[in-house]
Amino acid sequence: QKEVEQDPGPLSVPEGAIVSLNCTYSNSAFQYFMWYRQYSRKGPELLMYTYSSGNKEDGRFTAQVDKSSKYISLFIRDSQPSDSATYLCAMSLTGFQKLVFGTGTRLLVSP
């Protein structure tokens, strides 16, 4: 069993839709949860990170962590074609050290 599971997609949505991206994990010791966006031929770029359980909002993006279910989500409101990318979840025991990544979900937002 992988430590972090993420549906690879692709997930295709029309412009303006609400997108829900999810990851499950097996290690209950994870404390830090990150979401990265990766465009083709580029390195991952940090979108948001949260510590422990709860929600965090930044503009059109909302990250949720449910540690009791070992489940994290990223919601994108009013999705735009420029949001088309691969979204990777990552998590760690101690901050930005030894990140464990999901496989990434490819998102396609059509105009």
Next chain:
Amino acid sequence: GAVVSQHPSWVICKSGTSVKIECRSLDFQATTMFWYRQFPKQSLMLMATSNEGSKATYEQGVEKDKFLINHASLTLSTLTVTSAHPEDSSFYICSAKGYNEQFFGPGTRLTVL
């Protein structure tokens, strides 16, 4: 924002040769750099953590004699794949830790023939 570069962006080599990949933090100093490998349709897997001026720490299953890491300065880390074989063909990405965040390079595509 913080920028990390990698060179080369892609490389093709013959089996048995060695390949060196450079990772540089362009506008900040990084005491810690990380090397990841990504196979198609798989997640980024941490290979090793390098700290400036000390030996790298390798993850379980990663051969330290095959993947040589040198972190000689606060802005440069190198990964050398020695005696490369086709199964080493992959996408290698480095990251540098700065401002309490990991900043990733654009990656290097290695193809071993």
